Amino acid sequence: MNDVLPVPAHRELPDDVRERMRDRVMRGRRDRSSRRGPLLVAAAVVLLAAGGVVVARSVGGEHPPAAGWTPVPADSVTTEATTDEDLARCGVDWRPDYTVVMRGRRIVVSPVNEFCELTYASVRTSAKKDPVVVGDGVVLWQTPGHLTIGKAPAGSTSVKFSDTEGTVVAGALDAVVALLPDGRFVVRSGREVDALEFGSGGWAPRTMKVVKGDLPGDWSVVRWVFPSGVGDPGVPGNRMAACLDRWMVDVPEPSDPAGWGVVVGVEGEVGVQVIRSGGRMAFCEFRGGELVGVRVGRDGALGVSEGAVDVMYRSGGVGGDVVLAGSLRAGVGKVVFTEGGV
Structure with a gap:
């Protein structure tokens, strides 16, 4: 079963790139034949293309919270x-x-x-x-x-x-x-x-x-005390606030919450929210509605090259939801995700 994420028609997937990706995927599956299981790509596949965003599902209505939290040096007490x-x-x-x-x-x-x-x-x-x-x-x-x-x-x-x-x-x-x-x-x-x-x-x-x-x-x-004044973690704006909360506690690079915006929102209980401020990016993974992980970096500076895709975030495993986020190389026009099987 294939889930196709369309992008503008003039960006075609080159034949050589398609074959390299197919070879890499199939070779990887043969290497893992003893651990077969379904690859479930729910509202959880996010691809950040150069100059734009390609998503499986996205929600709007998120908004950056107000400023007012001043960063301090990482080693300061x-x-x-x-x-x-x-x-x-x-x-x-x-x-x-x-x-x-x-x-x-x-x-x-x-x-x-x-x-x-x-x-x-x-x-x-x-x-x-x-x-x-x-x-x-x-x-x-x-x-x-x-x-x-x-x-x-x-x-x-x-x-x-x-x-x-x-x-x-x-x-x-x-x-x-x-x-x-x-x-x-x-x-x-x-x-x-x-x-x-x-x-x-x-x-x-x-x-x-x-x-x-x-x-x-x-x-x-x-207890959560969101800048929005609404206590429900699932309402628009609050999930981004939870992402920023973790960034400000765990990440060496200081950040004022002003200026951040949602690139891709989370709809439902499982997914990755992508937030960005300038060239800085955070991938915030939610499972069961709870924030379970954050990975951060600058555009194009994370992950491992996989053919035409720079994989910037991956979680999950065989038999469970797999969450992916990444940036496409120039020239890629379409990405096909294939569920694993026999």
């Missing part, structure tokens, strides 16, 4: 006075001490170790759980986004950490750790922190082993 806007977004009734400012995040801290993490489109507040004493230090809070806040041993002048093996977003920010003036520490990591080491000129390094099983499993209350 500073503190400042908590603003009224911080408290209003957090929706908490406790008195703040200060706000920690990091790339894509503002963390409001109370004197009694209550916390609220603000990102561009989400709010995470600490659930009422007891701090966890670990070795010589204390873990005060850990978020689903791998942000860890704790209390260092008295007299500490430095802190280092290690994290566990696991999946890290491709091209994501380097991890950062900071010791705050009041003795608290903050760690931002792409994976779960499993150990910390504190140093001082007056004593040997002290360590704390962070065991996941010792930490509360539901330490955060998470």
Whole structure:
């Protein structure tokens, strides 16, 4: 069964390109004959052609959110006075001490170790759980986004950490750790922190082993707070806000949300939304209506060449939906997607 994506008639697919693509596809399938399964291309195939966009299905009505979130350096960790806007977004009734400012995040801290993490489109507040004493230090809070806040041993002048093996977003920010003036520490990591080491000129390094099983499993209350003012993640504009939220937290290149627009929207529960600002691009994959992955880069700077197509994003696998996004080479006039089989 073939799904044909038409483009203007004057752009014909050259015979030599067609044969090279057919040979590459068939050779790849023979190599994977032991893993046969259907290749399902739902509202999930996106091809970004030079000078235009070719899509299987697209939706309109997306709009860029308002500006107002200032990028900061990727390795910066500073503190400042908590603003009224911080408290209003957090929706908490406790008195703040200060706000920690990091790339894509503002963390409001109370004197009694209550916390609220603000990102561009989400709010995470600490659930009422007891701090966890670990070795010589204390873990005060850990978020689903791998942000860890704790209390260092008295007299500490430095802190280092290690994290566990696991999946890290491709091209994501380097991890950062900071010791705050009041003795608290903050760690931002792409994976779960499993150990910390504190140093001082007056004593040997002290360590704390962070065991996941010792930490509360539901330490955060998470909610989306979209710039649109509408809480439904599926409404126009909100999925782009979720994409930008992840970009601003995970991607080294700073970005102001102003100026971004949707190239291809997502209709339904599964698909890839493509957003662009100038030459910058983000592929945001949604499954079950949830954002599950983001890949970023500049036009034409991602992926691996596959014949006439630069594959910029691929996910899924044999037996499941496969999501593709890419840019066409010049001269390509039509692309045919063939479901796999025997």
